[in-house]
Amino acid sequence: xxxxxxxxxxxxxxxxxxxxxxxxxxxxxxxxxxxxxxxxxxxxxxxxxxxxxxxxxxxxxxxxxxxxxxxxxxxxxxxxxxxxxxxxxxxxxxxxxxxxxxxxxxxxxxxxxxxxxxxxxxxxxxxxxxxxxxxxxxxxxxxxxxxxxxxxxxxxxxxxxxxxxxxxxxx
Amino acid sequence: xxxxxxxxxxxxxxxxxxxxxxxxxxxxxxxxxxxxxxxxxxxxxxxxxxxxxxxxxxxxxxxxxxxxxxxxxxxxxxxxxxxxxxxxxxxxxxxxxxxxxxxxxxxxxxxxxxxxxxxxxxxxxxxxxxxxxxxxxxxxxxxxxxxxxxxxxxxxxxxxxxxxxxxxxxxxxxxxxxxxxxxxxxxxxxxxxxxxxxxxxxxxxxxxxxxxxxxxxxxxxxxxxxxxxxxxxxxxxxxxxxxxxxxxxxxxxxxxxxxxxxxxxxxxxxxxxxxxxxxxxxxxxxxxxxxxxxxxxxxxxxxxxxxxxxxxxxxxxxxxxxxxxxxxxxxxxxxxxxxxxxxxxxxxxxxxxxxxxxxxxxxxxxxxxxxxxxxxxxxxxxxxxxxxxxxxxxxxxxxxxxxxxxxxxxxxxxxxxxxxxxxxxxxxxxxxxxxxxxxxxxxxxxxxxxxxxxxxxxxxxxxxxxxxxxxxxxxxxxxxxxxxxxxxxxxxxxxxxxxxxxxxxxxxxxxxxxxxxxxxxxxxxxxxxxxxxxxxxxxxxxxxxxxxxxxxxxxxxxxxxxxxxxxxxxxxxxxxxxxxxxxxxxxxxx
Ligand SMILES: Cc1ncc(C[n+]2csc(CCOP(=O)(O)OP(=O)(O)O)c2C)c(N)n1
Ligand SMILES: [Mg+2]
Numbered sequence: 238x239x240x241x242x243x244x245x246x247x248x249x250x251x252x253x254x255x256x257x258x259x260x261x262x263x264x265x266x267x268x269x270x271x272x273x274x275x276x277x278x279x280x281x282x283x284x285x286x287x288x289x290x291x292x293x294x295x296x297x298x299x300x301x302x303x304x305x306x307x308x309x310x311x312x313x314x315x316x317x318x319x320x321x322x323x324x325x326x327x328x329x330x331x332x333x334x335x336x337x338x339x340x341x342x343x344x345x346x347x348x349x350x351x352x353x354x355x356x357x358x359x360x361x362x363x364x365x366x367x368x369x370x371x372x373x374x375x376x377x378x379x380x381x382x383x384x385x386x387x388x389x390x391x392x393x394x395x396x397x398x399x400x401x402x403x404x405x406x407x408x
Numbered sequence: 409x410x411x412x413x414x415x416x417x418x419x420x421x422x423x424x425x426x427x428x429x430x431x432x433x434x435x436x437x438x439x440x441x442x443x444x445x446x447x448x449x450x451x452x453x454x455x456x457x458x459x460x461x462x463x464x465x466x467x468x469x470x471x472x473x474x475x476x477x478x479x480x481x482x483x484x485x486x487x488x489x490x491x492x493x494x495x496x497x498x499x500x501x502x503x504x505x506x507x508x509x510x511x512x513x514x515x516x517x518x519x520x521x522x523x524x525x526x527x528x529x530x531x532x533x534x535x536x537x538x539x540x541x542x543x544x545x546x547x548x549x550x551x552x553x554x555x556x557x558x559x560x561x562x563x564x565x566x567x568x569x570x571x572x573x574x575x576x577x578x579x580x581x582x583x584x585x586x587x588x589x590x591x592x593x594x595x596x597x598x599x600x601x602x603x604x605x606x607x608x609x610x611x612x613x614x615x616x617x618x619x620x621x622x623x624x625x626x627x628x629x630x631x632x633x634x635x636x637x638x639x640x641x642x643x644x645x646x647x648x649x650x651x652x653x654x655x656x657x658x659x660x661x662x663x664x665x666x667x668x669x670x671x672x673x674x675x676x677x678x679x680x681x682x683x684x685x686x687x688x689x690x691x692x693x694x695x696x697x698x699x700x701x702x703x704x705x706x707x708x709x710x711x712x713x714x715x716x717x718x719x720x721x722x723x724x725x726x727x728x729x730x731x732x733x734x735x736x737x738x739x740x741x742x743x744x745x746x747x748x749x750x751x752x753x754x755x756x757x758x759x760x761x762x763x764x765x766x767x768x769x770x771x772x773x774x775x776x777x778x779x780x781x782x783x784x785x786x787x788x789x790x791x792x793x794x795x796x797x798x799x800x801x802x803x804x805x806x807x808x809x810x811x812x813x814x815x816x817x818x819x820x821x822x823x824x825x826x827x828x829x830x831x832x833x834x835x836x837x838x839x840x841x842x843x844x845x846x847x848x849x850x851x852x853x854x855x856x857x858x859x860x861x862x863x864x865x866x867x868x869x870x871x872x873x874x875x876x877x878x879x880x881x882x883x884x885x886x887x888x889x890x891x892x893x894x895x896x897x898x899x900x901x902x903x904x905x906x907x908x909x910x911x912x913x914x915x916x917x918x919x920x921x922x923x924x925x926x927x928x929x930x931x932x933x934x935x936x937x938x939x940x941x942x943x944x945x946x947x948x949x950x951x952x953x954x955x956x957x958x959x960x961x962x963x964x965x966x967x968x969x970x971x972x973x974x975x976x977x978x979x980x981x982x983x984x985x986x987x988x989x990x991x992x993x994x995x996x997x998x
Binding site: 255259301303306309 | 555559561619742
């Protein structure tokens with residue numbers, strides 16, 4: 238099963254290595270990682286999307302991460318009401334005669350055009366990973382030259398319904 | 409009279425020395441001085457190490473402000489000695505090595521300490537910060553290398569952080585689930601001038617480790633549940649491991665077992681957590697454990713695991729392990745609970761705290777009369793066994809004789825292999841912190857240097873190491889220390905001319921194809937010992953065994969005993985790897 242795990246860490250050198258190394262050593266399959274500073278000085282937050290075989294493995298993952306000295310908090314937020322966001326930069330072949338058509342079909346995704354040249358345009362899309370997947374599929378026939386994705390970052394919503402259904406993308 | 413006013417040469421010398429000393433003491437302290445002082449503050453009385461370029465400042469500081477330093481002949485010897493020291497005193501062992509090869513020579517010992525939860529604080533030199541990452545001379549990424557095999561590691565970036573880092577390192581190594589902590593120390597930091605103004609304030613500072621708060625007190629509700637489960641059990645069983653030893657809870661364990669008449673079994677590393685000949689002790693379980701201990705696990709309806717991590721050498725096939733038992737698991741490390749075996753009643757706590765909590769409640773215990781009767785009968789039917797040989801000495805006999813001569817009181821360290829298992833089976837320990845063996849990593853070369861560390865820790869105790877002929881050759885260079893410090897360690901080489909344990913597996917599972925497991929050419933261990941200035945003995949017959957062991961083990965000197973034993977003897981019983989404990993073979997004589 239796919240899980241979204243956030244790990245709050247003290248921003249010491251080596252902590253990223255320790256956390257990712259641990260996931261590797263214990264054979265957890267990481268789909269994406271994002272890291273960045275938080276509102277607290279010297280505290281960073283990592284967001285992992287990982288595949289785990291079952292509940293026992295998941296429990297192990299959380300416990301092994303929590304055990305690290307520089308790890309302050311580990312949360313499995315998969316079952317919570319959360320906002321998931323990812324950013325992608327997609328460079329696509331876009332000759333002048335097709336550019337208008339392209340821009341109009343991607344319009345529902347509200348991408349930003351962040352760079353253009355004679356034959357190439359670069360879109361920036363932000364959203365849930367499945368939205369980005371859909372965008373990529375849509376634009377692929379035109380010829381993707383380069384694709385970069387940031388990986389998912391997440392935030393837990395302030396108000397939580399009593400029973401939160403699992404997010405569809407995580408099923 | 410004139411002689412009295414004029415200064416003699418001696419006086420001049422004295423004045424010169426005082427001036428030199430004031431110069432030295434007036435010199436501002438550098439990082440190395442602060443490091444050594446931090447070790448004094450931690451009451452470190454001995455360090456095991458080996459110098460080199462990156463730690464020259466450290467060794468210079470050690471010269472000014474001495475702590476007993478043992479110069480081993482290899483860094484691996486230093487770290488296993490520190491492990492032996494730590495294991496018998498239950499407090500951190502300290503190691504210093506230089507950067508690059510010095511540091512990488514420690515890796516096996518660090519991994520060994522990690523998996524067996526042995527508290528160590530390890531200092532490695534490192535190249536100067538301005539060249540880290542440039543593949544400088546003797547640079548190794550020891551932080552990267554040791555991250556997965558340390559409880560925690562630090563690279564000192566600022567000389568003023570040293571007191572805090574050292575304090576934290578000792579705390580982390582020796583609390584919670586114990587383990588090795590490494591401090592990587594760049595050479596320029598050891599030479600940097602320390603800000604004494606900060607020193608005062610940092611000395612008073614409380615430890616601040618917001619991500620590290622090990623829980624030692626058991627949860628009340630879980631204790632309640634445990635009591636109920638114990639009260640309702642018909643065939644309860646305590647499995648005691650090193651968690652009991654690290655928590656110094658032997659007393660509590662025996663009291664608890666006696667109070668409710670609960671049978672106890674041990675893991676390999678838990679030996680000594682209850683008296684070896686206690687009437688409720690049914691021996692070691694696991695791959696080469698006693699028939700009765702393994703049978704008890706499979707028959708128990710309640711298994712109270714105290715500080716064991718359900719390692720595969722204990723459990724065999726986990727799906728078939730303790731099939732009838734409800735599991736109570738007491739462990740200081742929450743990550744161990746439920747990791748390998750589903751657990752009904754988890755108790756995250758220090759073993760002593762948990763046992764004390766259980767002892768405080770006076771509850772209606774189970775009636776274990778029938779269960780104990782069954783176990784006694786089983787124990788009587790399935791003792792460890794061997795078939796005496798007319799011509800050759802059996803390795804088991806050597807261990808038995810050593811046990812008899814030392815009355816089960818010696819500190820025993822072992823190397824890894826068949827002799828290790830026989831030592832575990834036949835040397836019944838009277839005390840705790842008396843047994844030093846490499847369990848989780850199974851590190852050949854561990855036993856002899858570990859004995860050296862144990863002897864430094866307990867100078868008045870008889871320390872015996874059982875080594876294989878192969879494993880001894882991995883770290884025998886440390887014989888030099890026995891001579892140098894007149895350390896009365898007794899090295900017993902159980903010499904079967906083979907990598908016995910490998911040979912056994914090849915006999916049993918590879919149709920006797922002894923691929924690279926026989927060692928026909930060996931040094932003359934007696935002469936080798938003598939070359940190092942240590943008395944050597946050779947034992948070829950049972951008669952010799954009695955007289956020589958009697959003499960050698962009772963001597964006050966270091967000795968090396970080369971005991972020639974039967975090559976083709978196997979360790980039994982045996983649960984083949986990955987099989988159920990029910991599939992144990994060799995419980996009874998073939
Ligand atoms: C460093 C290391 N290398 C290899 C092994 C694998 N191994 C386990 S036992 C053993 C044989 C040990 O032979 P010896 O020291 O003579 O002891 P014996 O089994 O004969 O008692 C070997 C090679 C190991 N445990 N450690
Ligand atoms: Mg051998």
